[in-house]
Amino acid sequence: MKKNRNNARSLHAAVTIAMTAVVICVCSWLTVPFTVPFTMQTFAVFAALLLLGGKQGLMAIGLYLLLGLVGLPVFSGFRGGPGHLLGPTGGYLLGFLFTGLYVLLIEGVLPRLRWLPRVLLLAAGLVPCYLAGTLWFVAVMGAQGKETGFLSALMLCVVPYILPDIAKLLLAELVARRVKRALKWE
Secondary structure, three states, rough: OOHHHHHHHHHHHHHHEEEEEHHHHHHOOEEOOOOEEEEEEHHHHHHHHHHHHHHHHHHHHHHHHHHHHOOOOOOHHHOOOOHHHHHHHOOOOOOOHHHHHHHHHHHHOOOOOOOHHHHHHHHHHHHHHHHHHHHHHHHHHHHHHOOOOHHHHHHHHHHHHHHHHHHHHHHHHHHHHHHHHHHOOO
């Protein structure tokens, strides 16, 4: 009986991770073109981490990136493939993994936080994503002969996104809280 219960939990976790990866895909298609496109995928990444926690949220993010890596059109503009991940904005996508790792680490130290500290810590989790993406952007642009300084890249690729990303984080917190309540996950 215990084995069946463990199998059911494992299946539930796998389905939840896969469905969350699909939500990230769909949210990445909601795009406003810019240097780094404005998308709702940041909202979906936040929601995944808030709903599933660091470990399973990180798995959902990893699955999303893997789907894009193998060529499925899951990134903004219905793009996919290794060329997109290796392009100038690919570091921001890979940076989502760093945000997930950050959340996983914080959960190990500070479990069961109230909403405001959780939101503040998750907002701080954007820093490794922004840093990885900006460093990647500078390196790829330099390799393409389009030298871009780190501060210029920050002004182009990060600063315009800070307030929208904070708004998406607050929305994700609200949605995650309601979904957890509706599904009785609390």
